[in-house]
Amino acid sequence: MARRFTIADIAAAAGVSKGAVSYALNGRPGVSDATRARILAIAAEMGFVRNRAARSLSVASAQAVGIALRRSARTLGIEPYFMELISGIEATLSAASFGLTLQIVDSLDAELEVYRRWWAERRVDGILLCDIGVDDPRLDRVADLGLPAVAVGGPVQGARLPAVWHDDAEPCRDVLEYLHALGHRRIARVAGLPHLLHTAIRDRAYAETAAGLGFASVTTVHCDYTGEESARVTRRLLTAPGRPTAIVFDNDVMAVAGLGVAHELGIAVPGGLSIVAWDDSPLCRLTHPALTSLTRDITAYGAQCAQALLAVIGAEPERHAAVRCRPAELSPRGSTGPPRT
Amino acid sequence: MARRFTIADIAAAAGVSKGAVSYALNGRPGVSDATRARILAIAAEMGFVRNRAARSLSVASAQAVGIALRRSARTLGIEPYFMELISGIEATLSAASFGLTLQIVDSLDAELEVYRRWWAERRVDGILLCDIGVDDPRLDRVADLGLPAVAVGGPVQGARLPAVWHDDAEPCRDVLEYLHALGHRRIARVAGLPHLLHTAIRDRAYAETAAGLGFASVTTVHCDYTGEESARVTRRLLTAPGRPTAIVFDNDVMAVAGLGVAHELGIAVPGGLSIVAWDDSPLCRLTHPALTSLTRDITAYGAQCAQALLAVIGAEPERHAAVRCRPAELSPRGSTGPPRT
DNA sequence: CTGAAAGCGCTTACAG
DNA sequence: CTGAAAGCGCTTACAG
Numbered sequence: 001m002a003r004r005f006t007i008a009d010i011a012a013a014a015g016v017s018k019g020a021v022s023y024a025l026n027g028r029p030g031v032s033d034a035t036r037a038r039i040l041a042i043a044a045e046m047g048f049v050r051n052r053a054a055r056s057l058s059v060a061s062a063q064a065v066g067i068a069l070r071r072s073a074r075t076l077g078i079e080p081y082f083m084e085l086i087s088g089i090e091a092t093l094s095a096a097s098f099g100l101t102l103q104i105v106d107s108l109d110a111e112l113e114v115y116r117r118w119w120a121e122r123r124v125d126g127i128l129l130c131d132i133g134v135d136d137p138r139l140d141r142v143a144d145l146g147l148p149a150v151a152v153g154g155p156v157q158g159a160r161l162p163a164v165w166h167d168d169a170e171p172c173r174d175v176l177e178y179l180h181a182l183g184h185r186r187i188a189r190v191a192g193l194p195h196l197l198h199t200a201i202r203d204r205a206y207a208e209t210a211a212g213l214g215f216a217s218v219t220t221v222h223c224d225y226t227g228e229e230s231a232r233v234t235r236r237l238l239t240a241p242g243r244p245t246a247i248v249f250d251n252d253v254m255a256v257a258g259l260g261v262a263h264e265l266g267i268a269v270p271g272g273l274s275i276v277a278w279d280d281s282p283l284c285r286l287t288h289p290a291l292t293s294l295t296r297d298i299t300a301y302g303a304q305c306a307q308a309l310l311a312v313i314g315a316e317p318e319r320h321a322a323v324r325c326r327p328a329e330l331s332p333r334g335s336t337g338p339p340r341t
Numbered sequence: 342m343a344r345r346f347t348i349a350d351i352a353a354a355a356g357v358s359k360g361a362v363s364y365a366l367n368g369r370p371g372v373s374d375a376t377r378a379r380i381l382a383i384a385a386e387m388g389f390v391r392n393r394a395a396r397s398l399s400v401a402s403a404q405a406v407g408i409a410l411r412r413s414a415r416t417l418g419i420e421p422y423f424m425e426l427i428s429g430i431e432a433t434l435s436a437a438s439f440g441l442t443l444q445i446v447d448s449l450d451a452e453l454e455v456y457r458r459w460w461a462e463r464r465v466d467g468i469l470l471c472d473i474g475v476d477d478p479r480l481d482r483v484a485d486l487g488l489p490a491v492a493v494g495g496p497v498q499g500a501r502l503p504a505v506w507h508d509d510a511e512p513c514r515d516v517l518e519y520l521h522a523l524g525h526r527r528i529a530r531v532a533g534l535p536h537l538l539h540t541a542i543r544d545r546a547y548a549e550t551a552a553g554l555g556f557a558s559v560t561t562v563h564c565d566y567t568g569e570e571s572a573r574v575t576r577r578l579l580t581a582p583g584r585p586t587a588i589v590f591d592n593d594v595m596a597v598a599g600l601g602v603a604h605e606l607g608i609a610v611p612g613g614l615s616i617v618a619w620d621d622s623p624l625c626r627l628t629h630p631a632l633t634s635l636t637r638d639i640t641a642y643g644a645q646c647a648q649a650l651l652a653v654i655g656a657e658p659e660r661h662a663a664v665r666c667r668p669a670e671l672s673p674r675g676s677t678g679p680p681r682t
Numbered sequence: 683c684t685g686a687a688a689g690c691g692c693t694t695a696c697a698g
Numbered sequence: 699c700t701g702a703a704a705g706c707g708c709t710t711a712c713a714g
Contacts, residue, residue, distance in 0.1 A: 007692065007693095017701045017702070018691090020701075023700095032700090049458055053463060054692035054693090057395050076428055083414070083424055087413075088414065102427070102431060104432065104435075120390035122345075227627040228626070260627055263628075299414045360709080363708070371710095376683085391708070394707080396708055399689080399708045399710080401690070
């Protein structure tokens with residue numbers, strides 16, 4: 001437990017003022033090259049690291065970013081999405097020597113309260129807003145706070161916050177065209193929460209494309225991303241008359257559950273039922289057959305979100321008002337094939 | 342974007358000194374009840390929230406706890422364990438108005454460097470050490486730093502750090518006795534990383550119990566918790582002569598992958614093969630049949646870990662040197678049954 | 683019970 | 699190029 005040194009210690013050792021040490025450490029003009037080198041050497045030798053609180057207090061910046069997640073422990077655990085996203089965010093932040101503060105909340109009010117507090121106490125310099133909804137009230141509320149923020153999802157037209165998002169419509173079209181080409185005509189979709197923006201975008205893209213391709217039927221059932229609900233819904237879809245020959249699921253967890261139901265009912269996959277998952281986590285390769293899915297690099301997406309937020313905060317040179325990322329791409333695997341007639 | 346108030350503003354409005362405001366806000370003696378009430382009312386009206394950095398600088402405490410995870414984005418995403426753990430930790434911390442700082446690292450050195458930096462810059466008051474290994478070098482290194490810490494896992498005999506852990510041996514015995522009672526005699530185990538402490542504890546518990554019960558064979562194969570490795574290993578186990586009638590997996594992800602392999606090989610579960618998973622995430626109920634598994638409340642476990650750390654830091658009254666939590670309990674489901682002879 | 687002051691460890695104008 | 703000083707917003711002995 002070595003003693004913690006301060007710039008005063010370095011100043012004393014180098015025979016200069018604290019101000020000079022600060023300039024040297026921060027690579028700013030105000031000290032000669034020789035003095036700077038000497039100061040840096042002494043600091044390195046002492047194993048000096050700036051006290052965060054003192055620095056934050058001086059520069060009025062927390063050097064940290066916050067994320068509040070409004071999901072239950074179980075949902076957070078089971079959905080690979082979040083950890084992959086956070087992992088990408090974190091990598092970018094730590095490269096900029098920014099910290100990541102995480103909080104889990106259970107209501108919209110609690111979430112907004114967290115933002116208010118974080119900003120008031122300057123615990124964070126900005127936040128990443130996840131799970132963007134249709135007409136999301138948080139966009140305005142956060143903008144009102146003056147808290148720098150980036151929406152993880154979009155597009156959010158007219159919002160006062162920049163957004164980073166994937167185009168969700170194009171992959172929907174890809175999937176339907178693919179299933180159509182395989183010969184499927186009766187399709188169902190087990191969708192995510194209807195109030196989420198990307199669900200709404202997919203709803204519309206599927207509806208439009210389906211109409212264009214002339215499918216006999218495209219049934220959409222919304223549920224909550226859990227395996228339980230997906231299983232219940234899938235069971236109903238598969239036992240009703242005129243059952244679909246293919247089901248598209250809005251995430252990987254629901255797709256795995258759907259596959260389980262097919263097994264349970266003795267329906268062969270893909271012969272009796274084709275399955276497509278959204279979000280290509282390793283989960284999709286755990287099953288037999290492996291699941292055809294819409295692949296996107298969520299870790300890279302997280303990194304872009306963090307980058308955009310740093311830009312808004314002003315910690316990065318360039319600034320992007322909104323970033324549109326590469327759409328998900330279809331990865332065909334064993335769970336899709338021509339329907340057995 | 343309302344103006345941010347400071348205690349100086351409150352002091353001016355209340356006609357008292359900044360010191361009095363501080364005492365009132367912190368519920369400390371030094372102000373009369375009447376003055377305190379007046380100050381508090383003004384503070385509330387202003388929507389005052391203390392500046393974190395200033396407070397941290399004064400009290401020499403970060404009011405935050407750190408976790409560095411040495412896992413890839415993919416592993417973190419797929420294993421429900423971490424998010425459930427973090428969720429429990431976070432709930433406890435935020436109740437104590439402590440923040441959680443998260444960092445993902447890719448090597449032991451990077452991890453230790455993060456701890457050193459966090460502690461040097463006082464970004465955290467303490468850390469939670471995850472994935473405890475056999476003879477884990479971090480226990481000593483962190484203790485050397487003088488950084489308050491709690492080991493999430495154990496028991497760690499002779500360590501200078503307190504630990505919070507589950508007994509891993511008892512559930513192992515439970516599983517073997519259960520499988521034995523069902524009539525299984527040839528068993529295999531797809532285990533986790535051998536250098537992790539809980540893997541070693543399970544290794545030994547299985548070996549001892551198996552010997553006592555007189556199993557014909559208990560084969561253990563170590564792998565890395567991923568579905569890929571588990572699938573490979575399971576495939577080998579099930580295609581070799583004298584294949585096991587039951588396999589115990591060290592986590593849920595590997596068990597799901599193992600079930601996929603059984604399907605692939607046309608082996609009925611549980612008739613041709615019984616499967617037991619460790620860690621009862623929702624994943625275990627996604628499959629068909631649902632997986633028999635060892636259930637423990639990981640969120641509650643995370644809460645206990647956070648509690649212990651707060652105690653070590655001194656933010657909580659009681660202090661626990663080490664906490665032993667309830668062992669996992671067997672939840673029998675559809676994936677286990679008597680072997681078909 | 684109350685006020686004035688020093689201090690936490692930095693950063694940053696402002697004079698020399 | 700360098701030094702002395704003020705200030706960030708709190709907390710906390712120390713006098714009254």
